[in-house]
Each structure stands twice: as structure tokens, then as C-alpha cells.
Amino acid sequence: MLEIRHLTKRFGGLAAVNDVSTTVERGKVNAIIGPNGAGKTTFFNLISGVHKPSAGQILFEGTDVTQMRPDQVACLGVSRTFQTTALFDMATVLDNLIVGHRLRTRSNLWDVITGSARLKAEERLCREKARAALDFVGLSHIGHRMAGDISQEERKRVAFALALATDPKLVLLDEPAGGVNPDETMGLAELIRKFVRHGITVCLIEHKMNMIMSLADKILVLNYGEKIAEGTPAEIRRTPAVIDAYLGAEHADA
Known part of the structure; x- marks a missing residue:
């Protein structure tokens, strides 16, 4: 689904991502792990168009997206979350989600001024998509609440x-379980599996190794911006370089 060829991003003299080649496989949970500062979030920023690479190429379903803007990448079907969830706290949860499907609408200023039939139809569709997304993630009961009043897990x-409201094919999740307790982590892991069961490919960054080892089909390991290993959880557990750089002996296979 996604092919990364020799991707590099330099900030001055620092190579945050250095000559990384990999693939994200369709219909699977793909994970990226590594120590803090390994280049994981920069890697996501390159894929989603937030940063432009210093070198290399990014192909999404065969289309070169290397120099595309974030909105263009999103329109092709790549969506992402961030380590910190920024919401409009003084708006309802449902109103926050209505914004998501605007990516797929065509109404312009003239439609707003005239109150066109297209605007009204698209507003109805955005509301329907928002309600469906809330139901999918198990939050239909809080759609009316102010976003500033909900819990971290919510x-x-x-x-x-x-x-989900952007109608994605691939979702990039940046530390989706950060700041939540073990029971909530299990619930979010099941939600990720639900995404995949419904045809949405997932690539996530996460530090909770028990979650990753039980969830991921494929793992990419970064350290100092470079790929040091790639494979299944079982293969990653047995890789000495990964054990030394990140996992530690407690996560290694006996």
C-alpha cells in the first residue's frame, strides 16, 4: 500500500530520518518503534506531507506523494492522529467531528452566501459521517458534550x-495509547483491530511494548533515524540490535 524508498530528512546537520526504506502492508497493523528521538514522528510527518524529505521517495498505492501537501495526501486516503489530541474544547464532540469530513466536500463561499442545495446536502452528509464515526469508536453517548469536558481516553x-471521518484507506496513529491506563490501552488495541477488520490499514507509533507485540503484524525499528530491524514481533524480539537499543532483555524471547 505504501512504499518508502531511501527516505531522508535533515534539519541542518542532523539527519532525523536517514536512508530508510520500508513498506506498509495493506490490511495489517504495521508498527514503528524505537527510543525517544529515533525519528518516528518525523517519519510520520514525511508520509503525511507535513515535512518535505531531503531525499528519497514516498509512493501511496503507486502514486508519488513525496512533494504533496498534507491536504492532498489526505484526499488520497491517508489520515493521521497526533501524540496530543487537539480539539475545539468549547465545541461539542459531534461538532469537532463534522470538521473531519469537510475534506470530501466541494461547497465554496458562494454556496455559503446563497445557502445552496449542495451546501445543505453536504452539511447533512458531514453530520451523518460524524455520527457514524462516533458510533464506530463507541462514543455515541457523548456527542453532545463539550470536548473540553471529556476524559483522556475519550x-x-x-x-x-x-x-475515520475523512474516509481513509490508511491511518497513521502517533502514540494512540499514550497517557491511558492498561484497561483503556486494551480497549484502544481492540479498536485498532476493528479498523483493520473494516478494511482500514493501520500504521502506529507506540512505546507500550506489550500492546505492540500482541497487536502488530509487522514492526519497523528506528534508532538515531536509521532502520535497524524490520519483521514480525517474534523476529524483532530475537534481534540483538533491537534488544540492546530499545527493548531490553525483559522483552527478548527466552
Whole structure:
């Protein structure tokens, strides 16, 4: 689904991502792990168009997206969440989600001024998509609440719903379980599996290794911006370089 060829991003003399080649496989949970500062979020920023690479190429379903803007990449079907979920806290949860499907609408200023039939139809569709996304993530009961009043775990689920509202093919999740307790982590892991069951490919960054090892089909390991390993969870557990750089002996296979 996604092919990365020799991707590099330099900030001055620092190579945050250095000559990384990999693929994101359709219909699977793909994970990226590594120590803090390994280049994981920069890698996501390159894929989603937030940063332009210093070198290399990014292909999404065969289309070169290397120099595309974030909105153009999103229109092709790549959505993402961020480590910190930024919402309009003084708006309702449902109103926050209505914004997500605007990516797929065509109404312009003239439609707004005239109150056109197209505007009204698209507003209805955005509301329907928002309600469907809330239902998907199990939050239909809080759609009326102000976003500033919901819990951290609920904010994480709203982030999933925002990504879903854009009609994605691939979702990039940046630390989706950060800041939530173990029971909530299990619930978010099941939500990720639900995404895949419904035909949405997932690529996530996460530090919770128990979650990753039980969830991921494929893992890419970065360290100092470079790929040091790639494979299944079982293969990653047995890789000495990964154990030394990140996992530690407690996560290694006996």
C-alpha cells in the first residue's frame, strides 16, 4: 500500500530520518518503534506531507506523494492522529467531528452566501459521517458534550473518529495509547483491530511494548533515524540490535 524508498530528512546537520526504506502492508497493523528521538514522528510527518524529505521517495498505492501537501495526501486516503489530541474544547464532540469530513466536500463561499442545495446536502452528509464515526469508536453517548469536558481516553477515541471521518484507506496513529491506563490501552488495541477488520490499514507509533507485540503484524525499528530491524514481533524480539537499543532483555524471547 505504501512504499518508502531511501527516505531522508535533515534539519541542518542532523539527519532525523536517514536512508530508510520500508513498506506498509495493506490490511495489517504495521508498527514503528524505537527510543525517544529515533525519528518516528518525523517519519510520520514525511508520509503525511507535513515535512518535505531531503531525499528519497514516498509512493501511496503507486502514486508519488513525496512533494504533496498534507491536504492532498489526505484526499488520497491517508489520515493521521497526533501524540496530543487537539480539539475545539468549547465545541461539542459531534461538532469537532463534522470538521473531519469537510475534506470530501466541494461547497465554496458562494454556496455559503446563497445557502445552496449542495451546501445543505453536504452539511447533512458531514453530520451523518460524524455520527457514524462516533458510533464506530463507541462514543455515541457523548456527542453532545463539550470536548473540553471529556476524559483522556475519550479524547484518544475522538482522535480515532476524526481520522475515520475523512474516509481513509490508511491511518497513521502517533502514540494512540499514550497517557491511558492498561484497561483503556486494551480497549484502544481492540479498536485498532476493528479498523483493520473494516478494511482500514493501520500504521502506529507506540512505546507500550506489550500492546505492540500482541497487536502488530509487522514492526519497523528506528534508532538515531536509521532502520535497524524490520519483521514480525517474534523476529524483532530475537534481534540483538533491537534488544540492546530499545527493548531490553525483559522483552527478548527466552
